[in-house]
Amino acid sequence: MILINLDYQARTPIYEQIVSTIERYVALGVIKPGEQIPSIRELAANLGINPNTVKKAYDILENKKVITSLSTKGTFISKQIDKVLDNRKTEEIKKFKEQIELLKSLGIDKEQIIKLIDKD
Amino acid sequence: MILINLDYQARTPIYEQIVSTIERYVALGVIKPGEQIPSIRELAANLGINPNTVKKAYDILENKKVITSLSTKGTFISKQIDKVLDNRKTEEIKKFKEQIELLKSLGIDKEQIIKLIDKD
Amino acid sequence: MILINLDYQARTPIYEQIVSTIERYVALGVIKPGEQIPSIRELAANLGINPNTVKKAYDILENKKVITSLSTKGTFISKQIDKVLDNRKTEEIKKFKEQIELLKSLGIDKEQIIKLIDKD
């Protein structure tokens, strides 16, 4: 079973929270290429939400080639997931650089930032 | 005049874009404690948006103690802005650390992360 | 249905009257933690006022952590309302003590003040 924490108060819609959680699990290797994931109805029941919402998340993931749906057989993590992960990396690195600029604008210099990473 | 770039396509609402832009200007020292900022109507006219939207942004900033509004006098950057900025720093550092964890989960190690900063 | 009496002549704005009425109902236990309150539109219709005004009241209550709004689901009294109520008590006791000082400054002594309470 996939553990997905939903935040109903967040501005981020539920379907997007599902998308990014599954992407993160794939990136972390928690779910592996070729592995089957829950059906729309099953996941919807587990999360106590509307199946349409899960459907929307799966549609997006399929569009991003993270999963593939084989009708009657079920839904699976795409086998050629590497390119997907590379795109994800590029995105996150971009965000990271923006965050660095923000810290600098708050008066935190490069040396202090590096210390933050080292302490980690 | 305050330069604020609005992105009408973004999920982030206009009023929030105004809030964070002004916060950033304060953090950068572009606008100083005690300094007057444009009136609601003036900024609304400059940005081509409705005064109510600017009002909402100013309400949030006042709530955060970044600005203070004096009826009939105008709106001013709060004189005791330091604590606000400290809180902001703490928040952003927290986000930064989360972002680092995310990068690690994508298989980017500490050395590579530090390189990202140095190149900057 | 929540009973809210509005005074349109008062200096206190409508949205603030809504805020304090709901706070009082929560304090009195008339509305319980976790309980759903009327939707913005419904309350606005009941009170014969504009939904934006109710929205503003709900925004303030959410900011004070008295309620929490879940998009598409509705608005609910916060489950961890106790701390909020404690703060409220402290505030009101402070006001009460100021009021006592005022009465004393008008020449009413402690014994007379206690009589005022006992008659109640």
Place this chain on the structure above:
Amino acid sequence: MILINLDYQARTPIYEQIVSTIERYVALGVIKPGEQIPSIRELAANLGINPNTVKKAYDILENKKVITSLSTKGTFISKQIDKVLDNRKTEEIKKFKEQIELLKSLGIDKEQIIKLIDKD
């Protein structure tokens, strides 16, 4: 010189803050019946505000028979101030009783309230 602290952020207008401060000083005996108070222009200059604002405050005080303006001579605290003070007392006692009801609605009972006064 009369010491008046103005709060520009309060919802209460400046002229009303002046009214209630002078009333309080009279009630406290800081200013005595028959005593002269500053001219409109003088007080306005001291407070750094518009003379019209002080004028409005003095008009209200004169209407309440707290002061009397003798053109060319100046402005004086009314000699028959007792009835004024009595009205004030009645008002404040009314507020006090409302505050007691509020405390009760927050779950503080009569015994606890009396303790609050005794500790004072």
Place this chain on the structure above:
DNA sequence: GTGGTCTAGACCACG
């Protein structure tokens, strides 16, 4: 002219 309140009403995403 300034901030503050409120109405009327449109449009949106979400589910």
Place this chain on the structure above:
DNA sequence: GTGGTCTAGACCACG
């Protein structure tokens, strides 16, 4: 149907 955003615009008190 629900909350959220935004516009257009009126009216108010204050000074």
